[in-house]
Amino acid sequence: MAASKIPHLANDGGVEKIFVGVKEFQCMGARSPFDHPHVYLDMGADDQILCPYCSTLYIHDKQLTAEESDPKGAIVALADEVAA
16 A cells, blocks of 8 residues: 545635645645535646635646645645655
């Protein structure tokens, strides 16, 4: 089994777009208590995805690492996920 880190992202500032260095992550809307149901998003072959709850447009930026976002501070945590 391999373990990977899945970023948890929040849009506390209510910005329209967030650039991220990953294509798979969890969107929580804003931080608690203003969060929406936490949903895992996967861009697949695309370079962007729209969260169905908060309408944040996430755009993949190859220049960012898995721990970076633009604007800064959108990554709340990196959680372990175990893949079979």
